Amino acid sequence: xxxxYGYKDASGEYFIILDTEKCDGCGxxxxxxxxxxxxxxxxxxxxxxxxxxxxxxxxHRNKLKYSCAQCKPVSDxxxxxxxxxxxxxxxxxxx
Amino acid sequence: xxxxxxxxxxxxRWTESRWNDPDIDWRKAKTITAGVDVGSVSSQAxxxxxxxxxxxxxxxxxxxxxxxxxxxxxxALEGTGMKIEDIHYTVGTGYxxxxxxxxxxxxTEIACHARGANWxxxxxxRTLLDMGGQDCKAxxxxxxxxxxxxxxxxxxxxxxxRGMEVFADLLAVPITKIGEVSFQIDEEPPAVxxxxxxxxxxxxxxxxxxGWPKEKVIAAYCSAMAHRVxxxxxxxxxxxxxxxxxxxxxNIGVVKRLEKELGIETLKTDFDVQLAGAVGAALFAQxxxxxxxxxx
Numbered sequence: 001x002x003x004x005y006g007y008k009d010a011s012g013e014y015f016i017i018l019d020t021e022k023c024d025g026c027g028x029x030x031x032x033x034x035x036x037x038x039x040x041x042x043x044x045x046x047x048x049x050x051x052x053x054x055x056x057x058x059x060h061r062n063k064l065k066y067s068c069a070q071c072k073p074v075s076d077x078x079x080x081x082x083x084x085x086x087x088x089x090x091x092x093x094x095x
Numbered sequence: 096x097x098x099x100x101x102x103x104x105x106x107x108r109w110t111e112s113r114w115n116d117p118d119i120d121w122r123k124a125k126t127i128t129a130g131v132d133v134g135s136v137s138s139q140a141x142x143x144x145x146x147x148x149x150x151x152x153x154x155x156x157x158x159x160x161x162x163x164x165x166x167x168x169x170x171a172l173e174g175t176g177m178k179i180e181d182i183h184y185t186v187g188t189g190y191x192x193x194x195x196x197x198x199x200x201x202x203t204e205i206a207c208h209a210r211g212a213n214w215x216x217x218x219x220x221r222t223l224l225d226m227g228g229q230d231c232k233a234x235x236x237x238x239x240x241x242x243x244x245x246x247x248x249x250x251x252x253x254x255x256x257r258g259m260e261v262f263a264d265l266l267a268v269p270i271t272k273i274g275e276v277s278f279q280i281d282e283e284p285p286a287v288x289x290x291x292x293x294x295x296x297x298x299x300x301x302x303x304x305x306g307w308p309k310e311k312v313i314a315a316y317c318s319a320m321a322h323r324v325x326x327x328x329x330x331x332x333x334x335x336x337x338x339x340x341x342x343x344x345x346n347i348g349v350v351k352r353l354e355k356e357l358g359i360e361t362l363k364t365d366f367d368v369q370l371a372g373a374v375g376a377a378l379f380a381q382x383x384x385x386x387x388x389x390x391x
Contacts, residue, residue, distance in 0.1 A: 004331070015246065
């Protein structure tokens, strides 16, 4: 499943996109994120999948533009820590 | 004269409804499952007996999620002789899903709407748009109703039922007539610019002051809402067959304008698609009950 966590408002689209087939719930991205945006838990959207996977926390889901801003300087943006930490390439950002 | 008070008209009010099948003898049933969808604006209960829909209820959500869940389920069961205790397995879904006191499990409305739409419209459904009271979800699913891709926007009220309720009240047109009234115009006006409900209302007030008839203002708002959700759908794409569930699916003013913008028609049904989430939850309850029983 491709899960889009985030929102779209008049200023743009802010989604963290997770491929749940690729995510093995290792939590490397959770450790890499200094802002506590990610967590490991049971997928609430798939009642028959009990293995833990990565989720975007409820707290940050509706403010990703600001939560992720620290890792996204306007110029010379370095690779995103959460995206680079994932060994399976399961994570991406829409902005 | 003594002071006189009276209540103002409430045009956002929509019809609550319930239904049951008197031909089903639930006392002989092997499985009785329920799906209870406590949404931000409306709550639905669907009770299934051996895989068939036995009773349904659809009413407004109150301030307490547990009470809303109990009220809507009791109302659906009224006169059938069945009580909540007779239900073998209940799944809660929607905004208040963790607050359904008699549910064994909570499943998100994303999974439940996809499963419900698959049951209501059949296995050809690939794209589903759930336009709820307080959020909007775009979902891709496979032929079994399993979610493949989803996107949910609950940050903004544009494109939601609540936004339409605000307009119904502002323009004094009953919410159930909005769709129809939005076509009583000579030509399609440009859409309202603001996507935010609060600012769209301000803009509409300005248009009324500028002499626009209310039909034209409603048309402009329906267009804005259609455009807004079309933009949201762009991210995950639209594949045939396409369906809309949730309260706004009953508003032809939005549905027809959205179909036109996307260049794709939605599947139609006589079934109350506001129940889709609860139907999906009742189906999940059935599968989980089966799993539970075989494990015991």
